[in-house]
Amino acid sequence: xxxxxxxxxxxxxxxxxxxxxxxxxxxxxxxxxxxxxxxxxxxxxxxxxxxxxxxxxxxxxxxxxxxxxxxxxxxxxxxxxxxxxxxxxxxxxxxxxxxxxxxxxxxxxxxxxxxxxxxxxxxxxxxxxxxxxxxxxxxxxxxxxxxxxxxxxxxxxxxxxxxxxxxxxxxxxxxxxxxxxxxxxxxxxxxxxxxxxxxxxxxxxxxxxxxxxxxxxxxxxxxxxxxxxxxxxxxxxxxxxxxxxxxxxxxxxxxxxxxxxxxxxxxxxxxxxxxxxxxxxxxxxxxxxxxxxxxxxxxxxxxxxxxxxxxxxxxxxxxxxxxxxxxxxxxxxxxxxxxxxxxxxxxxxxxxxxxxxxxxxxxxxxxxxxxxxxxxxxxxxxxxxxxxxxxxxxxxxxxxxxxxxxxxxxxxxxxxxxxxxxxxxxxxxxxxxxxxxxxxxxxxxxxxxxxxxxxxxxxxxxxxxxxxxxxxxxxxxxxxxxxxxxxxxxxxxxxxxxxxxxxxxxxxxxxxxxxxxxxxxxxxxxxxxxxxxxxxxxxxxxxxxxxxxxxxxxxxxxxxxxxxxxxxxxxxxxxxxxxxxx
Amino acid sequence: xxxxxxxxxxxxxxxxxxxxxxxxxxxxxxxxxxxxxxxxxxxxxxxxxxxxxxxxxxxxxxxxxxxxxxxxxxxxxxxxxxxxxxxxxxxxxxxxxxxxxxxxxxxxxxxxxxxxxxxxxxxxxxxxxxxxxxxxxxxxxxxxxxxxxxxxxxxxxxxxxxxxxxxxxxxxxxxxxxxxxxxxxxxxxxxxxxxxxxxxxxxxxxxxxxxxxxxxxxxxxx
Numbered sequence: 001x002x003x004x005x006x007x008x009x010x011x012x013x014x015x016x017x018x019x020x021x022x023x024x025x026x027x028x029x030x031x032x033x034x035x036x037x038x039x040x041x042x043x044x045x046x047x048x049x050x051x052x053x054x055x056x057x058x059x060x061x062x063x064x065x066x067x068x069x070x071x072x073x074x075x076x077x078x079x080x081x082x083x084x085x086x087x088x089x090x091x092x093x094x095x096x097x098x099x100x101x102x103x104x105x106x107x108x109x110x111x112x113x114x115x116x117x118x119x120x121x122x123x124x125x126x127x128x129x130x131x132x133x134x135x136x137x138x139x140x141x142x143x144x145x146x147x148x149x150x151x152x153x154x155x156x157x158x159x160x161x162x163x164x165x166x167x168x169x170x171x172x173x174x175x176x177x178x179x180x181x182x183x184x185x186x187x188x189x190x191x192x193x194x195x196x197x198x199x200x201x202x203x204x205x206x207x208x209x210x211x212x213x214x215x216x217x218x219x220x221x222x223x224x225x226x227x228x229x230x231x232x233x234x235x236x237x238x239x240x241x242x243x244x245x246x247x248x249x250x251x252x253x254x255x256x257x258x259x260x261x262x263x264x265x266x267x268x269x270x271x272x273x274x275x276x277x278x279x280x281x282x283x284x285x286x287x288x289x290x291x292x293x294x295x296x297x298x299x300x301x302x303x304x305x306x307x308x309x310x311x312x313x314x315x316x317x318x319x320x321x322x323x324x325x326x327x328x329x330x331x332x333x334x335x336x337x338x339x340x341x342x343x344x345x346x347x348x349x350x351x352x353x354x355x356x357x358x359x360x361x362x363x364x365x366x367x368x369x370x371x372x373x374x375x376x377x378x379x380x381x382x383x384x385x386x387x388x389x390x391x392x393x394x395x396x397x398x399x400x401x402x403x404x405x406x407x408x409x410x411x412x413x414x415x416x417x418x419x420x421x422x423x424x425x426x427x428x429x430x431x432x433x434x435x436x437x438x439x440x441x442x443x444x445x446x447x448x449x450x451x452x453x454x455x456x457x458x459x460x461x462x463x464x465x466x467x468x469x470x471x472x473x474x475x476x477x478x479x480x481x482x483x484x485x486x487x488x489x490x491x492x493x494x495x496x497x498x499x500x501x502x503x504x505x506x507x508x509x510x511x512x513x514x515x516x517x518x519x520x521x522x523x524x525x526x527x528x529x530x531x532x533x534x535x536x537x538x539x540x541x542x543x544x545x546x547x548x549x550x551x552x553x554x555x556x557x558x559x560x561x562x563x564x565x566x567x568x569x570x571x572x573x574x575x576x577x578x579x580x581x582x
Numbered sequence: 583x584x585x586x587x588x589x590x591x592x593x594x595x596x597x598x599x600x601x602x603x604x605x606x607x608x609x610x611x612x613x614x615x616x617x618x619x620x621x622x623x624x625x626x627x628x629x630x631x632x633x634x635x636x637x638x639x640x641x642x643x644x645x646x647x648x649x650x651x652x653x654x655x656x657x658x659x660x661x662x663x664x665x666x667x668x669x670x671x672x673x674x675x676x677x678x679x680x681x682x683x684x685x686x687x688x689x690x691x692x693x694x695x696x697x698x699x700x701x702x703x704x705x706x707x708x709x710x711x712x713x714x715x716x717x718x719x720x721x722x723x724x725x726x727x728x729x730x731x732x733x734x735x736x737x738x739x740x741x742x743x744x745x746x747x748x749x750x751x752x753x754x755x756x757x758x759x760x761x762x763x764x765x766x767x768x769x770x771x772x773x774x775x776x777x778x779x780x781x782x783x784x785x786x787x788x789x790x791x792x793x794x795x796x797x798x799x800x801x802x803x804x
Contacts, residue, residue, distance in 0.1 A: 386759050
């Protein structure tokens with residue numbers, strides 16, 4: 001270590017962006033196209049879906065047949081590097097009574113987790129920004145739907161999303177490409193659910209069913225968006241924002257750069273970022289006029305909390321003590337079964353687009369329910385590519401006369417077992433509720449006082465729990481799923497036995513991978529680190545554009561709103577820099 | 583890139599590799615030159631981080647099952663998934679080699695598999711005075727019948743039932759994710775195409791139809 005020194009990059013940038021996912025990619029895109037000089041730091045390697053996607057690989061091309069590993073928790077062909085654990089980068093839990101461990105997903109690659117995300121692209125509605133005014137819980141955002149709408153409109157058209165205008169007040173219309181037709185099991189779901197008063201409408205996904213520009217291809221219906229798309233027919237930050245923005249020549253992209261601290265000067269302004277290079281393990285510093293954090297809600301909070309100085313003893317932008325607090329994820333509970341009518345189905349290609357073609361937006365009135373906030377329902381099923389785990393546990397299914405038509409001894413072997421697998425292929429159906437948790441100051445991440453990662457950076461320690469609100473919501477999800485499955489004549493095969501003893505099978509916090517709230521925006525510097533432009537109250541040239549600024553996260557997957565808010569903040573930065581305010 | 587060009591680029595890009603060319607000629611599949619078939623099935627152009635490469639090399643450098651254990655796995659595999667009029671057997675699809683790989687990749691399978699195989703041999707020893715693989719086919723089936731049906735198996739067979747469940751699941755997952763098995767299932771996807779909805783005859787079979795709204799607003803191809 002004798003030669004360890006800090007290498008200072010001579011160039012002074014207009015902006016340093018930490019993280020290249022949805023928020024960072026959008027900021028880089030807007031700033032670089034406005035002619036600003038940007039340094040983009042990414043903690044993982046380069047990734048270009050055109051070259052690096054594992055799209056169209058067959059199961060036998062994986063020695064583990066697509067089974068997951070710690071490197072790819074969503075399976076061997078998945079488009080995300082790392083996930084619940086990253087080698088050399090631990091995190092810890094307080095273990096306080098009543099807490100449930102936070103499960104922290106971290107992507108390390110250009111584009112971050114947008115390379116594999118579900119592409120579910122839902123606008124928040126007018127109510128979603130003003131929940132406290134409706135149910136007295138949590139806080140209102142300092143902005144409303146009307147502030148964000150112009151940016152939703154722009155990203156719909158810039159990035160592409162399919163769906164339909166349904167005129168639903170809190171699920172606003174947008175600029176939609178045509179959706180794909182429902183698959184067979186989706187028609188079963190639609191018929192059953194609408195028959196019992198639960199709406200089912202075309203899903204809203206950032207997948208190009210029509211070509212929108214010359215740089216991106218059109219969807220060819222392989223259903224593998226999770227692997228990232230070689231023709232850029234779905235939205236990833238890598239393919240649709242960073243890689244096009246690099247062509248401006250205004251971005252210096254530094255991969256394998258793990259940010260350590262935000263640097264500040266005597267005046268208390270941000271001056272740059274220090275990072276360790278994973279390539280050579282050397283320490284570097286880059287300087288710039290603004291610093292934009294987009295490292296993920298928790299990583300951005302970690303960076304701020306680790307950026308301590310005599311001026312900022314609680315960490316940067318944290319005079320309020322709120323950085324890291326209000327951490328929340330979507331609620332989640334799932335159930336699935338088999339549709340006996342679909343045994344022995346005629347075979348055909350029903351891959352379709354990645355994920356579901358239809359979904360259920362929140363449809364009920366909380367005044368008549370025992371929990372606040374809502375959830376939407378995502379659907380799955382059909383002829384998926386057979387992968388590791390195919391029909392695992394058939395011994396619990398193939399004896400059931402309600403499923404198979406006539407009862408027989410379960411388990412078994414030989415020709416009749418082999419035939420059972422064929423008969424069951426394509427008959428499964430599953431549903432997942434994804435709902436809004438109430439952001440809570442007692443759910444937080446903080447710096448663990450005694451643990452560092454392999455780079456010597458202090459790590460996060462989590463303290464999270466579900467309240468009754470979330471658990472009751474999960475209970476309601478389960479009841480709804482049972483009703484829908486029953487109405488379609490399906491037999492529940494998993495997720496049906498959850499009860500009050502296991503909080504109705506609600507997923508651990510973090511597990512739905514919608515981390516938000518840790519660097520929230522607000523008008524009062526005493527209760528929020530950021531103002532309504534996602535600009536730090538205390539450090540005017542410091543911004544955060546990932547899930548951190550979210551006051552609450554609706555029952556809508558957060559990516560589309562991260563993109564819209566990042567674009568809004570980035571345009572504000574361009575404007576403020578022009579005016580020489582920062 | 584326009585759609586047609588992009589699909590063409592994809593097809594050219596993928597078919598140029600040895601593995602996929604082979605995949606297009608199912609008849610060629612039985613030609614095995616290398617004994618380590620698990621390595622042969624690893625597509626060289628699969629995108630991998632350097633950490634994944636290192637893990638893969640470490641896994642395939644080791645051998646877990648003894649030749650004796652592999653013999654038993656092969657016999658059991660072909661009992662579970664035999665050749666029939668539609669497709670080949672588990673061993674035709676190289677399921678034993680897949681199981682050798684997967685227990686090294688997912689180590690939690692190792693003790694249940696090793697211990698289960700030994701449990702089976704010990705039971706055969708006391709019943710027939712021979713290890714499972716040395717028993718007659720009739721004795722082997724008799725033994726399998728005692729552990730293959732979870733509900734009717736005798737309580738003292740419970741450990742054998744658990745082992746056979748794992749074996750059934752591993753064999754089936756290995757078989758139906760192989761080229762032979764995927765073809766047997768009739769999985770028709772994983773190719774560039776145009777999704778135009780459920781075929782008319784299938785809609786009719788289930789008494790379903792697309793609504794006018796759906797037909798109007800959804801993508802369709804003619």
